[in-house]
Amino acid sequence: MTSERARFQRGVLVRTDGEAEAAIPSMGEIGLQQFAPYLLNRISARWNANMAEALRAHDMTTTKMRILAVLSISSGLTVNELSVFAVTEQSTMSRTLDGMEEQGFIRRQPRPDDMRVREVHITEAGRSAFARVWPMVYEMFVRMFEGIDDDEYQAFAKTLHKVLANIRRHDI
Amino acid sequence: MTSERARFQRGVLVRTDGEAEAAIPSMGEIGLQQFAPYLLNRISARWNANMAEALRAHDMTTTKMRILAVLSISSGLTVNELSVFAVTEQSTMSRTLDGMEEQGFIRRQPRPDDMRVREVHITEAGRSAFARVWPMVYEMFVRMFEGIDDDEYQAFAKTLHKVLANIRRHDI
Numbered sequence: 001m002t003s004e005r006a007r008f009q010r011g012v013l014v015r016t017d018g019e020a021e022a023a024i025p026s027m028g029e030i031g032l033q034q035f036a037p038y039l040l041n042r043i044s045a046r047w048n049a050n051m052a053e054a055l056r057a058h059d060m061t062t063t064k065m066r067i068l069a070v071l072s073i074s075s076g077l078t079v080n081e082l083s084v085f086a087v088t089e090q091s092t093m094s095r096t097l098d099g100m101e102e103q104g105f106i107r108r109q110p111r112p113d114d115m116r117v118r119e120v121h122i123t124e125a126g127r128s129a130f131a132r133v134w135p136m137v138y139e140m141f142v143r144m145f146e147g148i149d150d151d152e153y154q155a156f157a158k159t160l161h162k163v164l165a166n167i168r169r170h171d172i
Numbered sequence: 173m174t175s176e177r178a179r180f181q182r183g184v185l186v187r188t189d190g191e192a193e194a195a196i197p198s199m200g201e202i203g204l205q206q207f208a209p210y211l212l213n214r215i216s217a218r219w220n221a222n223m224a225e226a227l228r229a230h231d232m233t234t235t236k237m238r239i240l241a242v243l244s245i246s247s248g249l250t251v252n253e254l255s256v257f258a259v260t261e262q263s264t265m266s267r268t269l270d271g272m273e274e275q276g277f278i279r280r281q282p283r284p285d286d287m288r289v290r291e292v293h294i295t296e297a298g299r300s301a302f303a304r305v306w307p308m309v310y311e312m313f314v315r316m317f318e319g320i321d322d323d324e325y326q327a328f329a330k331t332l333h334k335v336l337a338n339i340r341r342h343d344i
Contacts, residue, residue: 024310027302028245032257036325037219037313039332041238041259044216046339047209066213073200085204087213130199138196141209146338148331153208156331159324160211166318167218 050140058133063088063096065137068105068130071122076111082120105129222312230305235260235268237309240277240302243294248283254292277301 032038051062066086071077077085083093097120100106105126111117122130145153204210223234238258243249249257255265269292272278277298283289294302317325 027241034329036329040216043336044212045259069199087217135196144335144338148334152331155327157206157208159328162320163316164211164215166316
């Protein structure tokens with residue numbers, strides 16, 4: 001149980017008939033600091049809370065910022081696709097897009113080769129709005145990864161990709 | 173700009189007076205898949221959404237589960253401490269604790285050596301309630317990290333610790 005190679009300490013139960021049964025580790029045996037979902041939740045919540053506060057000065061929400069960020073890379077996504085990339089529920093998305101269309105930051109239009117599909121496009125005003133906040137977002141990102149060199153960052157991103165693929169595959 | 177060692181492609185602006193000025197990369201130059209905050213948000217949101225759904229069958233919320241998880245390791249935390257570890261806003265925390273106290277899962281009592289401090293303690297009923305859901309939580313965790321060996325996991329956790337320390341230090 002103290003093997004360096006074991007990820008967590010696993011207890012082994014011995015039943016009354018003498019058979020050994022592997023028990024799952026308890027939360028205490030793993031410990032919060034080694035439980036990645038806990039660490040991920042804390043980091044994500046902190047980033048989002050700090051981001052929300054910093055964006056208030058720009059009269060913007062984190063949801064709107066994420067939508068502009070995604071569309072600045074890939075204009076013309078469907079509402080469904082945008083919901084996934086901007087990590088926003090579809091009900092919230094529709095409502096938010098209404099507001100952004102009023103602000104002139106996006107426009108919704110049918111796809112030319114399939115008029116049933118509605119695409120969301122960023123406008124020049126939307127690009128400008130995002131460009132105004134991007135330096136601040138980038139600065140927060142740089143500080144978040146201070147002391148983490150390129151090799152470590154690449155390895156980190158690689159693991160994040162595997163985790164995301166797992167979550168999507170299992171629909172855990 | 174295509175150096176393997178550069179984390180992102182950085183443009184260099186040459187001003188009209190001939191001086192070179194390093195520009196920050198754009199969102200497009202980094203790309204969503206290399207932007208860790210995006211990956212962290214997606215993973216965290218997916219984990220929480222899937223967890224919420226799985227816990228419904230146990231008549232429990234993710235917030236309550238996290239509170240029980242933390243207290244099962246460290247019973248006797250203050251409401252403030254619990255808010256941090258359980259990644260819950262303090263207003264939500266007080267309300268949630270009221271409900272959990274009614275359910276008999278926790279009790280709040282003054283700290284013996286400082287009666288001004290209120291500690292939150294888990295009860296046996298609370299430990300049992302958590303024990304009922306823990307196998308499911310653990311299983312989701314195992315699936316999330318499938319294909320990721322111990323070395324990779326340890327490196328991942330180490331980077332997460334650095335990131336969390338950075339976010340807390342800067343109060344980014």
